[in-house]
Amino acid sequence: MADTAMSVDEKFCLSEVLDTFKSCLTENKEVIIDKYVAGWRGLVRFMNSLGSIFSFISKDAVSKIQIMVNLRNGENGEQYFTIQSMVKYELDNSLVDITKRGSHPESGCRTLLRLHRALRWLELFLERLRTSAEDSKTSVMCSEAYSESLAQFHPWLIQKAAGMAFCALPGRLTFFEVMNVGSPEQVVAMLGEALPLISEVYQITEDLYAKHDLLGIP
Numbered sequence: 001m002a003d004t005a006m007s008v009d010e011k012f013c014l015s016e017v018l019d020t021f022k023s024c025l026t027e028n029k030e031v032i033i034d035k036y037v038a039g040w041r042g043l044v045r046f047m048n049s050l051g052s053i054f055s056f057i058s059k060d061a062v063s064k065i066q067i068m069v070n071l072r073n074g075e076n077g078e079q080y081f082t083i084q085s086m087v088k089y090e091l092d093n094s095l096v097d098i099t100k101r102g103s104h105p106e107s108g109c110r111t112l113l114r115l116h117r118a119l120r121w122l123e124l125f126l127e128r129l130r131t132s133a134e135d136s137k138t139s140v141m142c143s144e145a146y147s148e149s150l151a152q153f154h155p156w157l158i159q160k161a162a163g164m165a166f167c168a169l170p171g172r173l174t175f176f177e178v179m180n181v182g183s184p185e186q187v188v189a190m191l192g193e194a195l196p197l198i199s200e201v202y203q204i205t206e207d208l209y210a211k212h213d214l215l216g217i218p
């Protein structure tokens with residue numbers, strides 16, 4: 001059974017998040033929802049440690065994580081073991097509002113799509129962090145990654161609020177320290193290991209959603 005509650009005050013550990021995303025994929029390259037959600041949980045813990053200005057983002061992420069946990073714990077929970085089985089189950093049973101909002105505002109496919117779009121932001125942000133110079137600003141890297149990914153799906157007001165929150169991000173070195181991994185060189189090495197796995201999970205999900213024409217679920 002999947003976890004039923006979110007703990008938001010445990011200490012962030014980048015290696016733990018890395019391991020979770022690593023364990024997301026089955027031998028057949030299917031994405032295990034419990035692991036995917038656990039990866040997000042770890043990231044949310046990290047974001048919470050950065051300050052309350054991020055709480056509106058955190059709240060949204062937590063509510064989406066909780067929807068996925070509830071689906072896993074529901075009577076059809078086994079259908080939500082992987083993203084692939086979820087897509088098949090929800091499409092076969094007409095449980096997704098594909099073109100306009102309707103009676104399934106909390107479908108697994110819709111909810112996971114929001115996290116999937118955020119995973120692209122994460123990929124772009126981490127790649128910038130990995131290749132950044134000592135004097136690079138995390139707020140700029142974060143904002144650029146956001147503009148290239150999530151921003152196109154958000155209304156103006158959310159974009160403005162997100163932009164303000166990014167300005168509160170600590171500098172690159174402090175940010176690396178909060179990651180709790182070791183020296184900046186060790187952080188860069190960890191990011192180099194994590195990124196291909198995150199990219200693979202992203203691409204597999206993207207291809208699956210594209211195949212079923214699900215990338216625009218409202």
Ligand SMILES: CCCCCCCC/C=C\CCCCCCCC(=O)N[C@@H](COP(=O)(O)O)[C@H](O)/C=C/CCCCCCCCCCCCC
Binds near residue numbers: 142
């Ligand atoms: C190695 C670690 C370093 C990086 C750690 C990053 C930690 C990030 C943790 C969580 C990211 C939050 C993911 C947010 C999911 C947003 C999903 C979404 O798009 N929701 C919108 C649409 O939902 P529906 O209305 O259609 O249901 C919703 O409107 C959004 C509301 C909140 C604003 C979201 C702004 C997202 C900015 C992402 C950047 C986070 C910056 C964190 C900085 C470390």
